[in-house]
C-alpha cells in the first residue's frame with residue numbers, strides 16, 4: 125500500500141486527499157432477481173483492488189453503485205465518507221468509470237469525447253485541452269483516431285478511447301469495467317502499466333473488474349472474487365496462487381476436461 | 393390504476409426536468425454553440441414543411457369559406473376569416489404538430505439512444521447533468537424558434553388564401569381587397585395571441601420529448617417505443633392545451 129495518500133490535481137496543483145470507498149452490506153434486487161447479496165468491503169485510499177468473478181455475478185452492477193448510477197436495495201456505499209449516490213459526492217470527488225461497453229458519445233468525434241469533461245468544467249483553455257487530449261491519445265496509441273467518430277472504430281479501439289477519456293479526467297477514484305477484455309496481450313500489458321503508474325504518481329484509488337489473471341497478479345494490492353452476488357474471496361494476490369477454497373481454485377484455473385465436459389455434466 | 397400512476401409519474405418527472413433545466417438557464421451563454429445548433433434543428437429544418445403546409449391550409453380555408461360565403465354574397469370578408477383562423481388557431485396548432493412530428497421525434501430518438509447506450513450514464517459520472525447539456529439548450533431554442541415558425545406560417549397561409557381568392561371563379565377577390573379586409577379585422581393582438589400559443593405548445597412538446605427520451609429503459613427496441621410515445625403524448629397535449637390556453641387567452 126502506498127505511503128502517502130494525496131492526489132495532486134495536475135490542473136490546480138492543489139493536493140486533495142486520496143479517497144477511500146466503503147461498501148457495507150450492499151444488497152441489490154432487480155425485481156425478483158437478487159444480484160448482490162450482502163456485499164461488504166472497503167478500498168483504502170490509493171489502493172488497487174481487482175474484482176474477478178464469473179459472467180453475470182454482479183460486478184458491473186457493483187461498480188455502478190460506487191459511482192452512484194444504481195441505488196442499493198439495502199446497505200450503503202460511501203465514497204470518501206459520503207453517500208455515493210448523492211450529487212454532493214460527485215461535486216467533491218472526481219470519479220471516472222470506464223464502462224464495459226465504452227459508452228462513448230456517438231455523435232462526438234474521439235477528440236471531442238475526450239475534451240468534453242475538460243470543456244464542461246472549464247478546467248483548461250483550448251490549448252491546454254488539446255495538449256491533455258493528445259497526450260492521453262498518444263499513451264494509448266490512438267493518435268490517428270482523433271477526428272474519427274466512435275462508429276468508425278474497432279472494438280478494442282473504442283475500449284482504449286474510453287480509457288483515454290477517463291484518464292483525461294484525472295480522477296481521484298478510477299473504476300475500470302473489463303479494460304483489457306478486447307485487447308491484444310501487449311495492449312493489455314500497457315493498460316496494466318498505466319493503472320499501476322497512475323497509482324504510483326497520483327495515488328488514484330482504483331477498482332478494476334477484470335478476468336485478466338496477469339493483470340490481477342501483477343498490479344493488485346488485493347483481489348476480490350464475486351460469485352453469484354457474494355464476495356467469496358478478498359485478499360492479496362499471493363493467496364490466490366494456492367487458493368484454499370476449491371471453488372476459487374476451479375474458477376481461476378479451470379481444467380479443460382475433454383472426458384467429462386462441463387456442459388455435458390449440466391445435462392444430467 | 394396502473395395507467396393513472398404512469399401518467400402521474402410522467403407528469404412528475406417532466407416537472408422535475410423543467411425545474412432542473414430552468415436552474416441551468418444561466419449556462420446558456422457558455423453553451424451558445426449548442427443553442428445555435430438546436431435553433432438550426434428546430435427552425436431551419438422545419439421551415440420548408442411549415443411553409444408548404446401553411447400555404448395549403450390557407451388556400452383550403454379560403455376555398456371552403458368562399459364556397460359557403462357565396463350563399464350570402466359575403467365573399468369580400470374572406471380575408472378576415474383566413475386572417476383570424478390562421479393567426480389565432482390553425483397557424484400555432486399546425487406548427488406545434490409539425491414540431492412534434494419533425495423535431496420532437498428526433499429529440500426523443502436521440503436522447504433515448506443516448507440513454508440506452510449508457511451515454512447519459514457516462515455524462516452523469518462526469519458530473520455533467522443531462523438537463524444542462526441536453527435539455528436546456530433545446531428548450532431555449534424552442535422558445536426562440538417556434539414563434540418564428542408560427543409567424544412565417546401565418547404569413548404564408550394568408551398569402552395562400554389570397555392566391556386562391558383571386559383565381560377561384562366563385563370568389564374572385566383581388567389581393568388588395570383581400571388584404572385590406574384581413575388587416576382591418578386581424579389585429580396585432582390576434583397574431584400575438586397565436587404566437588404565445590405556439591410558444592407554449594413548442595416548449596411543452598420539446599420538454600415532454602426530452603423527458604420521454606431520457607426515461608427510456610431497456611434495449612434498442614425501446615428507442616422506437618419512446619419515439620412513438622413522445623409523438624402521441626405531444627399530439628394529445630397540444631390539443632388538450634389548445635382548449636385551455638384558448639380559453640385563458642380570450
Ligand SMILES: Nc1ncnc2c1ncn2[C@@H]1O[C@H](COP(=O)(O)OP(=O)(O)OP(=O)(O)O)[C@@H](O)[C@H]1O
Pocket residue numbers: 154157159177178179180181182183184185186224
Ligand atoms: N438494469 C438491470 N435490470 C435488471 N437486471 C439487471 C440490470 N443490470 C444487470 N442486471 C442483471 O444483474 C446480473 C449481474 O449483471 P452484471 O452486469 O453486473 O454482471 P457482470 O458480473 O458484470 O458480468 P460480465 O462479466 O458478463 O460483465 C445479471 O443477471 C443481469 O441480468
Ligand SMILES: [Mg+2]
Pocket residue numbers: 183184185224301
Ligand atoms: Mg460486467
